[in-house]
Amino acid sequence: xDRMTSTPARRPATTREGAPSSGLxxxxxxxxxxxxxxLLPAIAQQYDTGEVLMLGWMxxxxxxxxxxxxxxxxxxxxxxxxxxxxxxxxxxxWVRSVALDCDGDTVLVKVDQVGAxxxxxxxxxxxxxxxxxxxxxPPAARAVSSAS
Amino acid sequence: xDRMTSTPARRPATTREGAPSSGLxxxxxxxxxxxxxxLLPAIAQQYDTGEVLMLGWMxxxxxxxxxxxxxxxxxxxxxxxxxxxxxxxxxxxWVRSVALDCDGDTVLVKVDQVGAxxxxxxxxxxxxxxxxxxxxxPPAARAVSSAS
Numbered sequence: 001x002d003r004m005t006s007t008p009a010r011r012p013a014t015t016r017e018g019a020p021s022s023g024l025x026x027x028x029x030x031x032x033x034x035x036x037x038x039l040l041p042a043i044a045q046q047y048d049t050g051e052v053l054m055l056g057w058m059x060x061x062x063x064x065x066x067x068x069x070x071x072x073x074x075x076x077x078x079x080x081x082x083x084x085x086x087x088x089x090x091x092x093x094w095v096r097s098v099a100l101d102c103d104g105d106t107v108l109v110k111v112d113q114v115g116a117x118x119x120x121x122x123x124x125x126x127x128x129x130x131x132x133x134x135x136x137x138p139p140a141a142r143a144v145s146s147a148s
Numbered sequence: 149x150d151r152m153t154s155t156p157a158r159r160p161a162t163t164r165e166g167a168p169s170s171g172l173x174x175x176x177x178x179x180x181x182x183x184x185x186x187l188l189p190a191i192a193q194q195y196d197t198g199e200v201l202m203l204g205w206m207x208x209x210x211x212x213x214x215x216x217x218x219x220x221x222x223x224x225x226x227x228x229x230x231x232x233x234x235x236x237x238x239x240x241x242w243v244r245s246v247a248l249d250c251d252g253d254t255v256l257v258k259v260d261q262v263g264a265x266x267x268x269x270x271x272x273x274x275x276x277x278x279x280x281x282x283x284x285x286p287p288a289a290r291a292v293s294s295a296s
Contacts, residue, residue, distance in 0.1 A: 050198020
């Protein structure tokens with residue numbers, strides 16, 4: 001059965017206190033600092049190689065599902081629905097760990113990515129558009145380079 | 149000289165077309181999809197170890213400075229000002245590369261991080277709060293584990 005067909009496509013209503021109503025552990029929910037639209041950026045990283053694969057968005061319920069099902073669930077801002085990564089493409093993200101940052105406003109999800117993370121077929125969403133940055137040179141490197 | 153003292157603390161006004169007025173290459177600016185407040189999430193990653201260090205926010209001008217100065221500049225949403233990472237703490241981020249993602253709404257900045265990236269003194273902002281996720285088991289691993 002397609003996992004998506006059994007889950008609500010719309011985000012649940014918020015409670016009177018403004019926190020989204022979801023299955024998320026209230027102790028975790030209390031630590032989150034959400035954007036005005038109730039979301040957190042979620043960085044997906046390949047657990048063993050360290051590749052940064054993509055950035056998605058999670059509301060409380062998406063985070064709850066990611067923490068409890070072993071698969072990454074995101075909230076699609078463009079489609080306004082939950083999506084379980086890989087349900088359409090077959091390129092699942094199997095969860096290894098999830099960490100909240102020091103400010104409570106970002107999560108880092110270490111995953112085992114099947115195939116390409118990017119909808120373009122690239123392994124990561126950052127493979128195609130290097131912006132040609134000037135490389136910074138730390139003072140130590142500068143000293144070595146002027147000594148040589 | 150403190151680099152911050154010579155740069156405007158307020159974000160520049162937007163142009164008539166709605167795009168922020170900044171020194172950013174217009175060809176790059178045209179590819180960006182910004183949040184309603186004109187920002188992009190920027191993931192900072194240690195270039196050699198792959199550690200995800202932190203997530204900050206950049207407007208066009210912060211991205212321009214990051215691309216051209218060799219140091220990471222972010223826009224502080226709480227203080228509403230630019231900050232050059234490490235100007236206060238000494239923990240600079242020296243830029244190695246900057247890539248835009250496939251949707252144009254996130255940047256990945258590979259850096260050489262001096263010392264701790266996190267204001268708590270931790271190496272990364274994700275070191276202190278593991279959320280205890282259920283580990284997902286890919287079908288192949290499942291088959292191996294049931295065969296053993």
